[in-house]
Every structure is written in structure tokens, then in C-alpha cells.
Amino acid sequence: MRSTAVVSRPSWVHALNSLSGTGGASRKSPIEIFATAASVVAHSSYAEVTGVRAGRLGRWTDGVATMRQDRLSFRTYWDAHNDRVIQAQAIDPDPGPLWVVLGDSTAQGLGAPRPHGGYVGQTLAHLRRTTGQHWRVINLSISGSLMRDVLAEQVPLLANYQPDLVTCGAGVNDILFSAPGKLFADLRALLAAVPDGTVLLDLPLPAGFWWIVGRMSVPYLSRMNRVIHEVAAERNLPVAEVSTQFIAPWAGKFACDNFHPSEDGYRDWTRALLAAVPAHLAAVPS
Secondary structure, eight states: OOOOOOOOOOHHHHHHHHHHTOOSSSOOOHHHHHHHHHHHHHTSHHHHHHTTTTSHHHHHHHHHHHHHHHHHHHHHHHHHHHHHHHHHHHHOSSOOOEEEEEESHHHHTBTBSSGGGSHHHHHHHHHHHHHOSOOEEEEOOOTTOOHHHIIIIIGGGGGGOOOSEEEEEOOTTHHHHSOHHHHHHHHHHHHHHSOTTOEEEOOOOOTTTSHHHHHHHHHHHHHHHHHHHHHHHHHTOOEEOHHHHSOSOOTTOBOTTSSSBOHHHHHHHHHHHHHHSOHHHHSOOO
């Protein structure tokens, strides 16, 4: 069961939703909001005349539209998966170790061809293969989540489970939604609230890829990563260093929206996460 807590969005989010005619009922990532608004331009009569529609802007907005469709199907997949895990646990006295995932669209696997092609699915397959145990996963992540969403909606649900492993990865969405003071307050609040032993994912640093936004965001993301590592050291929490594994060359590592990782890109995220999982969980039982 998901939390019903509602986290407000800035007024400019509702303005862009109104511009694009999509409304504000569904949660959108910042990149999707901007791309949806841009698609109004890319699909206009002006765009057809000038060739904008067939150019870079048109291809990008088409890619984001594909991600928007996948977001719904991936959410449906993980909700059904979670239900099956919960139902199986009710009848199996020894169902295997449990991993609970907190996060945003990257934890949903958005950008991969299929939900299990993201870092959660790839890591789960590796844990099962290398340990010989039937690892299970409950994926509480929601696409478009801010850190305050994870704190308000996902962390409270941990009380429903007895996980052997908890992972938490979020924050990229916040850089376009939140002023610096609010962002770092939310970051510290989330890091203080996760359970002892939680594996934190730091943030990717896509230098040289995300156009002007990338050049502007990398120093900001680097500062967020410093806070993640500082708090992790204070609390003795392991950190999956996505920032040092998900690196150039970028060819083939991003999905069609040029924002989410592709399945190949998620292999780098998987490598980072597996390196941070405590050894006693990733080892073959004696």
C-alpha cells in the first residue's frame, strides 16, 4: 500500500502544465515538464515551416513522450510485482532475503526497454545468481519523485516490511524544482530518516552530455554528492558511487529522452550498487 501524502509543487510547474495542456494531476519529472512545454513549439505550424519539428528539438520531445508512456507501464509492472511478492510471503515461511527500494524514475528503470532492465532488475538478477538465494524486491519508487516525496511517501512504508537491504537514490529532480536552501534541507532530512545500513546512491555527473543544463548542473550535483558522502560517513552508511561508475564515453548510455540511462547505462549503476552492498548480503551463505 502506498502512502497518500501529497507534496506540493512550485507554481511554475502548474503554469507549464497549463501551457502544455496536460494538467497537473500526474507527477512529472522536471525534464518531462520542460519537454512537454517544448513539444507545443515542436508540433506547431511554425515548427513544420521552419524544420524545428524534424530537428533536435522534435527528436528530443518525441523521446520524452516515449518515456512518458513507459512511466505508466513501468509503474504498473512494479505495483503488480510488489503485490506478488507480498502475496507469496504470506504463504511461504522462508521466502528469501528482502530488498526494499526507495527512489525516483531511475529506480523504476525508466530508460531501459523493460522495467527489469534498470539497476534494480539487473542487481536483483546478479544477487540471485551469485548468492544462490531467492532475493526478493519491493520497489517503492515513483517516477518524478523529489527527495521530499521519498521522505513523505516512501520512507514511512518501510514499517510494513523487515528488509535485509534498503537502498535509496533520489535528488536529480530536485535541482530544477527547489531553491538551494530547500534542496539541501530536504537532502539532509532524507539522509537522516533512512534506516541504519541503507545503501545510498550518489548522483550521476554527466559532464559533457546534458548540454547547457549539464554544464550548469554538474557543480550543483557535485555539492549534493559531498553532502551525501559526509552524512554517510557520519552514519556509517555505504554509498554506491554512481558518480564514478556512470561516466563517459556516453555513446549508448542514455535513453531516447537523453536524460534517463539506457539499459547499458544502468549496467554502470548496477556495478556501483553491487560494490556498495554489504559483503555478508552479497556472499554465498556458508
